[in-house]
Amino acid sequence: MFVYLDNSATTQVKPQVADIMAKTMTEDFGNPSSLHRMGVRAEKLLKQARTQVAGALNASSDEVFFTSCGTESDETVLRGVWESRRKQGKRIITTAVEHPAILRSCEYLQRQGADVVYLPVDRYCRLDVEALKAALTPDTILVSVMHVNNEAGSIFPLADIRRAIDAVDPSILFHTDAVQSFEKLDTDVRALGVDMLSLSGHKIHAAKGIGALYVKKDLHIQPFLLGGGQEKGFRSGTENLPGIAGLGEAVRLAEEGKRERISHIAKVRARLLSLIRENIPDIAVNSPEDGVCSVLNVSFLDCRGEVLLHALEQDDIYVSTGSACSSHKKGSHVLTAMGLKPEEIEGAVRFSFCEDNTEEQMDYVCEKLKAAVSSQRRLRAAFKKR
Numbered sequence: 001m002f003v004y005l006d007n008s009a010t011t012q013v014k015p016q017v018a019d020i021m022a023k024t025m026t027e028d029f030g031n032p033s034s035l036h037r038m039g040v041r042a043e044k045l046l047k048q049a050r051t052q053v054a055g056a057l058n059a060s061s062d063e064v065f066f067t068s069c070g071t072e073s074d075e076t077v078l079r080g081v082w083e084s085r086r087k088q089g090k091r092i093i094t095t096a097v098e099h100p101a102i103l104r105s106c107e108y109l110q111r112q113g114a115d116v117v118y119l120p121v122d123r124y125c126r127l128d129v130e131a132l133k134a135a136l137t138p139d140t141i142l143v144s145v146m147h148v149n150n151e152a153g154s155i156f157p158l159a160d161i162r163r164a165i166d167a168v169d170p171s172i173l174f175h176t177d178a179v180q181s182f183e184k185l186d187t188d189v190r191a192l193g194v195d196m197l198s199l200s201g202h203k204i205h206a207a208k209g210i211g212a213l214y215v216k217k218d219l220h221i222q223p224f225l226l227g228g229g230q231e232k233g234f235r236s237g238t239e240n241l242p243g244i245a246g247l248g249e250a251v252r253l254a255e256e257g258k259r260e261r262i263s264h265i266a267k268v269r270a271r272l273l274s275l276i277r278e279n280i281p282d283i284a285v286n287s288p289e290d291g292v293c294s295v296l297n298v299s300f301l302d303c304r305g306e307v308l309l310h311a312l313e314q315d316d317i318y319v320s321t322g323s324a325c326s327s328h329k330k331g332s333h334v335l336t337a338m339g340l341k342p343e344e345i346e347g348a349v350r351f352s353f354c355e356d357n358t359e360e361q362m363d364y365v366c367e368k369l370k371a372a373v374s375s376q377r378r379l380r381a382a383f384k385k386r
Helices: 015-026 037-057 070-085 100-111 129-135 158-168 241-255 258-279 305-313 333-337 342-346 359-385
Strands: 064-067 091-095 115-119 140-144 173-177 196-200 211-215 283-285 295-300 348-352
Touching: 015 241, 037 064, 037 241, 064 070, 070 091, 070 100, 070 140, 070 173, 070 196, 070 211, 091 100, 091 129, 100 115, 115 129, 129 158, 140 158, 158 173, 241 258, 258 283, 258 295, 258 359, 295 305, 295 342, 305 348, 305 359, 333 342, 342 348
Parallel strands: 091 115, 091 140, 140 173, 173 196
Antiparallel strands: 064 211, 196 211, 283 295, 295 348
8 A cells, every 4th residue: 555644754746736737838838928828828827826825825916936956945035125124123033843945045144244033832732822922122134934834733823923023013014934824724825914924835836846835925035036026026937837737736726625635634633643543652742732634753762763654654654754845954943943852853753634634544644653652662772682
C-alpha cells in the first residue's frame, strides 16, 4: 500500500490541474501582454485565476498578485515594507517559529538596521498575545505572524493579533504566511484583519513554482522585482501562465465541498493519533489538540526520527522529520523554540495529510510504524548493553 503523508512539504498535482496546465502550455500559450488574439486569450485565463484566488480570500481581484512561490511572497512583504517605511520606524515583530523564508529575510533586514523581535511560543507552539502586546511600540512598522505552523500545526490567533495592533496603532502593517492554512482553514482576509497574506500553489495540489500575495487595496509597498511592469508594476516578469491557470483550478477544486474535505482530513488525522496512542508507548504528541487538521507531530522516545522515516519508506509510507525547506539542517528551530528536550526533537516525526488519505491507510501506517519503533528500540537497547 502506498501512503503519502508529507503533504505539508508538497502535494500531488490534481489531474484537472495538470490538464489545464498542459492546455495552457500547448494551446493557450500566448503572452498575456500581447495585443493579438492569443494574448487576449492568455489574459482572460490570467484574470480568471486571479478571480478564483481572490474569491477564496474574500478579496478583490486587484488585491491579488502572482509570484513564483510562498518564499517570494514573504520576502516581497518584508523587504517591501522595510524599504517603504523604514523612515517611520525600525521595529519588525515576528515569531521564533516562522518558516525560513521569514526568518532569513528578517536576519537580512537586521543587518540593514531593522530592530527585529522574535516572539516565543509555548510547549505546543502557541503564541502568547500578551508577549506581542508588550513588544508593540510606536516604532513598529510590521508584524508578520504565520497562520499555521508548518511543523506543529498550531493555529495562531490572527484576529486577536489584529486587535492588539489596533490598540497601539492601526497603521502598523500586519502580514501572515498562510501557506499551510490556505484551503484548510478560513482565510477570509477581512475577518483575519491582515494587510498582506502569502500562499503557495504546491501545498494545495497545484504545481511547484507558483504562489500568490494578497496586498490590501491602496497599500503601497516597494516592489521587489522591477522590469516590464507586469502585475500592475508590483511583480515584473512574464507571468507563469500555466502555473497561474493551474493554481486557479486547484483553488476551484478546493473550494468545492471544502467543509466536507476538511472534516475528512480531520477524521484521518484523529484515527492515526488514536492508533499511535493505543499501540505505541513512550511517545510525546507535539501538536496541540486544537491544531490544524492536516498536521500531526509526534516524538517517539528512544528513537531517531530520520531512521523511522527511512524504515517507513521501505513500506512505501512517506513522512518527514520537519520542514522540507530545512530538513538537511541539524535539529528543528521550531521544536527547539517549543522547549522540547533533545531526545524529543531527535525522535520527532511529522505526518501531514490531504483528502486523498483514508482511515484504512492509517491502520497500515500504525502497523508498520509500531514495528519500526519496536525494532529501533530493541537495537538501541542491545547497543547500550555492550
